[in-house]
Structure formats: C-alpha cells, structure tokens
Amino acid sequence: MNKHPRIQSLYATLLLFALAVALILSACATSGTTSSTLSSTHTTTKAQATATTLRLSGPITYVALGASDAVGVGSNQPGSQGYVPLLAARLPKGSHMINLGVSGIHVHAALSEELPIALSTSPNLVTIWLVANDFIGGVTYENYIHDLDALLSQLRKNTHAALFMANLPDLTRLPAFANQTATQKAETQREIQHWNTGISVLASRYGVRLVELYTNGSQLTTHPEYISGDGFHPSPAGYVQLADIFWKAIRG
DSSP: OOOOHHHHHHHHHHHHHHHHHHHHHHHHHHHHHHHHHHHHHHHHHHHHHOOOOOOOSSOOEEEEEESHHHHTBTBSOHHHHSHHHHHHTTSOTTOEEEEOOOTTOOHHHHHHHTHHHHHHTOOSEEEEEOOHHHHHTTOOHHHHHHHHHHHHHHHHHHOOOEEEEEOOOOGGGSGGGTTSOHHHHHHHHHHHHHHHHHHHHHHHHTTOEEEOOSSTTHHHHHOGGGBOTTSSSBOHHHHHHHHHHHHHHHHO
16 A cells, blocks of 8 residues: 655654664764773773882881792801891881791782782882792692782772782702703793793883893802802891892882
C-alpha cells in the first residue's frame, strides 16, 4: 500500500533525525573515550617521571627494606658496621632509623613481613635492596618482577617517601662463585643484566632512584678487603663502601 506523500516525508525526516542523533552520540562517546585515554596516559607518564625529593634540612624517618645485607651479616658489629646504620649516621641530627632487614628474605615475603611495618611509620626515606636472595634462590624473573612491582606500587601509593633501590652487583666476581666455569659466569652475567633491566624499568615507573651497583659497585666484588670471610657478604670495609654508594645516590 502506497503511503501519503506527507507521511513519506515525515518518515524521511524522522529517519534523518535519528541518524543525526546516532552520529552525534557516537562522536561524543568517541571523544569522551579519547579524552579519558589521553588523560590516563598523561597521568601515568607523569607518575613514571616523578620522584619524591628528599629534604635533608631537618630530622627524617629512614626505613630500610632488605635482607642479610641490611642486617649487616659479614660485619663484626651489625648494629653499627652495616650499611644501614652507617647511612643513618649521615642523616640530619634527630633522624630516626627503622631497619627492617631480615636475613634470607625474598621480595614475596617482604610484602607481608616488612612492607606493612614500613607503611605504618610514615617514612621520609626508604632504601630497598631485595634481589640477591631471589636471584640465587631459584625465584623466576617473572615472579620476582611481579612481587617487586607490587612492593613499589604500595610504597608509592601509601607513602610520600623518597625511594632508593639498589640492583644486583656483578656476583660472578665474588669468591662464592669462584667454582663457576667461564661459560657459567657469562650466563650468570647475562641473567644479572636481565634482572637489572627489569629493576630499572620499575624504578622509572614508580619514581624510584636507582642505586647502581652493577657498574658503580663493581669495586665491592673485585676488592678482597671488601668481602667477608663467607665469600659473599660485605666486610666492615665493604659496608663503608656500600653506604658511600647509597649516600651519593641520596645526595644526588
């Protein structure tokens, strides 16, 4: 049945209106999504580039997250000869040190054992050296990076602290690795560099300042006087050098 010309005209007008509305809504939705995406990207990029500035003009709260090196294993008097107390001694008068180091701990355990205490202290400065136990203890790179990402994310989200994180030194130079063949040492070095690359990426993502031990800390593993009798941990003299490296990073 043929429609009246006016009815046909009305249908056509309504169809064009509906199409126009659909196009406008679609354009608005696309624009909103694009704006949201750009805003999100901008925020993420900004967060990746921002690191908290540490002010040393007055007393601060310093928290150390770490393993046996934070405890000071290898020194004669861990409470005073380890790199953590040596570093704390350089902070402004009246500063408070909280050493949460636990010998043998992995990052996954630190998430539940060390991190909650750190977050409760409202620190101004946090040092992190949690990698050697994971590396030599058979933890996969993927699991390590996943746990380190979670740790740094919580620190960045829940504190305003300046964060400083050390990477792996060249472990193959230590007496503890003396029995490795040249091929094994080369493979270990490649793995160390792989892990250090992941650590560097996360440091950048969360505005963490990297304490470079693979390059700057090579002296720690090449000088016998800097290594304790166990062939792995720093000696008292080694901890002095380690504290110097951390302090240079903190002072910028």
